Amino acid sequence: MAAYETLHHDVLVIGSGGAGLRAAIEASSKGVSVGMVCRSLLGKAHTVMAEGGVAAALANVDDRDNWRVHFADTMRGGQYLNNWRMVELFTKEAPDRVKELEAWGAVFDRTPDGRILQRNFGGHKYPRLAHVGDRTGLEMIRTLQDHGIHQGIDVYQEHTIVSLLKDGDRIVGAFGYDRGTGSFKVFKAKAVVITTGGMGRIFKISSNSWDCTGGGISMAYQAGAELIDMEFVQFHPTGMVWPPSVRGLLITEGVRGEGGVLRNSLGKRFMFDDIPENYRSQTSTDEEEGWRYIQGDKNAKRPPELLTRDHVARCIMREIKAGRGSPHGGVFLDIAWIKEKISNAPEHIKRKLPSMYHQFKELAGVDITKEPMEIGPTTHYMMGGIKVEADTQMTTVPGLFAAGECAAGLHGANRLGGNSLSDLLVFGKRAGEFAAEYSKNNPETNINQSQVSDIMSWALAPFERGLKNGNAFHLQSQLQDFMQNLVGITRTEADLSQAISKIEEIKALIKEVGCDGNRNFNPGWHTALELNHMITVAEGIARAARERKESRGGHFREDFTEKSAEFGNVNISIIKSGPDAMEVKQKPKLELRQDLAQIIEEMK
C-alpha cells in the first residue's frame, strides 16, 4: 500500500502566480506558518505572460483619474454584474499595492518627472496601466518571488494538489503528489487559499499556459463551495492565427494602445461601423481624433479599437464570417502604419513592444514594424469561478479562501485589460490576511485517514487500467475540440446541450483511460488525473451558459442576441448537490449601495 507524508502549516496556498505569491507573503507577515504549492517551477506561473500592465488609479499621467473613475469603468465593463463591494475595495486599494511592488524592487517605466508611467487601455477612461515595456507580468511575478523567498514561506515546487480535505463542513487541508517522484503528500492546514488561476486549456485555441486547467475551481466545487458567473469566459480579440503551432498566442492590447488599428481584407477600419450605446460618449468616430488620443491629447476620445474585449472579439468574428477576413482566418492588426505619423516609428515600436516584435519575428517570420499581423479571437480569461465574500475572500466553505482569476465577482461579465494584475495584488493580499486571521482564531484540524486512503486508491487507478482504452492526451484533445466548437464565442441552446451530453460521455471515458510506466514524472498519469478537474469546469461553463438566455459581456447567445433586464439582475450560481449532480440557480445580484450608484450615474 502506498504511503504518504504529512506536512503541517497554518495556511496552505495552492497556486503560486501573482495572487498566490501575494497571499503567501501577506499570510506569513502575520506570523503564521505558510506552505505554498506550485505545480510548475517557482516564478513560471501563467502570470509571466501578462503583457499590458497593472491598472491602478495612481493619476501619474492624468490627474483627472481617481478610484471613482476606475470604479465606474470596471462596473461598466462588467455590465454591472460585478460584485460592487469587490470593485470598491479593488479600485481604492490598487494604487497602494502597485506602490508596494516598487518598494519591493519592481522597476516600472517612468514618466518624464520620474514617477510610474501609465498607459491607455481598452475600457479605461484615463491612462491607468503601470507597465514595463510589454512584460509587466514577468516583472510582477519576479518581484513577488524575489521578495517572497525571504519571508520564510515553505515552497513545494512541482507538486500538484488533487483534492481538498474536509472534516465535516470545515476545510482541513489538501492531498497531492510530488510530480518528480510521484510520492503522495497530505498538507494539513487550518486555512486554505486557492489561487490556481484560469482554465483556458479546456479550449483548443487559447492564450493560456499548460498550468491553466481550472483545477482549483473544480476542487473548490467538489468541496462544496459555490461557483458563480461560470458562463463568462473572455475571448481576447487578438491572438495569433498563423502558423498553426502559435494559434491562440496572445497579442497584447497594448499594440492597440500604441496606435495599432484593425482592418478587414478590404483595408477598412471596421470597428468604426459598430460603437455600442453605452460607450458612445467616450469613443471617437474620427480616425484623426483616435490618433490624437493615442498621442495623449486629453481632449480627444479613444478610437473604437480600444473598446472592451468582448465587443471587439465579436466584431472581428463578424468580419471573418462575412468573408472579409485575412488569408489564414483572422483579420489584420496593423501598427506599422504609424510611420505616417511619427518619424522613428520602427524604433518606437521595438522599444514599446519588444516581446511582440520578438514573438512575431521568431515564430511567424513577420516584422511588425513593416507589415500587419494576422489576428483572431482566443480563449484568454475566466471571469467566473469560486464565489467569495468581498472583504475576506472566504468562499462558502469555512476556512477555504480564493483569490485571483479562480475567484469570481470582481470583473462581472467582462474584464478590462490591466485589471487582472491589480486584482492579484489586492485580493491576494486580502485572502492571505484573512486566511492567517482565520487560522489564528480556529482550532487544529484532524485528517480523516480513510478519506486519504480513498483518494490514494483513486489516484493510482489509472495505472491499473493501463493504456488499453487509450491515453489521457487523446481524451484531452477531444474535450478541447468540442468546447471550442460548442461553448465558444457564439453559443446556442442546441450547441450547449450537445456539449453537456458530450461532457457526460467524457466523464465515463475518463474512468477508462489509464497510463503506463511508473509514478516518476509521468505526464500521462498527471493528465489522466487532471482531466477530472477540466471536465468539471467544462460542465460548469456549459450549464451556466445554457442557463443565461441573453447576451452580455463575454457571453454571447446567437439565439438571444440582446441584453435582457431580467438576466441583468442575476448571477448564475452553481453548487454540487449530490455525487454527480451540478445544480444551477439564478441568484439576484446585491443591490448597489447608494453612494456607489451615484458615482456610476455621474460617470455615464
Next chain:
Amino acid sequence: MRAELRGDETMKVKFNIWRSGNSIGEFREYQTEITEGMVVLDAVHQIQEESAPDLAVRWNCKAGKCGSCSAEINGRPKLMCMTRMEDMPKDKPISIQPMQAFPIIKDLVTDVSVNYRAKKKIKKFKPRQPDAPDGTWRMAQSDIDRVQEFRKCIECFLCQDVCHVLREHWLHEKFAGPRHMVYAAALEMHPLDVEDRRDDLKHTAGIGYCNITKCCTTVCPENITITDNAIIPLKERVADKFYDPLKSLFRLFSKKS
C-alpha cells in the same frame, strides 16, 4: 539539406530523445509528422500523445516567456518552444537531450533546485528612504534601462547550463553562475538599492570563477549581454573593494572598514 514545408504538406521526421530512469539512460528514436510552422516542442507533444505518454518534459507557456522548456537540441542549449522545425536539418534524426549541467530527474527534466538555493543567498532588495512625502520614489528612465535589461531574465537556466564552471567542473556550490550574476547586478545597479553585495559576490557567489568565456551571452534567449553588462562591471566593483591598493590604504587610515 533543409526542406521547406508549404500549406498542407507534411513530412515524417525522426527524433532521438533521451530517456532515463530506473538506471537506464539512452537515446530512443521516435518519428512524427511535421507540418508548417511547428516548433520542436510541438513535435515533442505529438510524440507524447502518439507513442510515449510517460515522456517527462517541462513546459508551460510555449511562447518563450516562462523559461520552462530548456533542452539541448542537436547539442545546442535552446528553448524547445522557440526552435522552429523549419530551421532544423531533417536528413538525420534530431537529437533532444536534457540540460547537461544539472542532475537528471527523468528524460528531459533536470533538477534545477540549486539555482533556487543560490538565489536565496543573495541579499534582497533594500531601498533608500522614499523621495516624496507620499512614500514614492523618483527614477529617470535613463537610470533604469540598465537594470530593465537584467530583469528580462526568464530563468531558463540555459546560461547556467552552458557555463563550463558548472557544466564541466560541477562547481555549483562554489559558483552561483551567470544567471545569479545578472540577478546581483540588477540589485547592485538598481537606482534605489543601498545594499552592498560585494563581499558575498567574492566569497559566496564565487565571481572570481568566471573567466569571461562568454558562452552564457551567446545562448541567452532574451539577448541579455550577460558578461559585458552584468559580470564585468560586478567584477570591477569587487576589485575596487578588495584589490585596489590606494583604496585599501585609504581604508586602513579611515574609520570605515
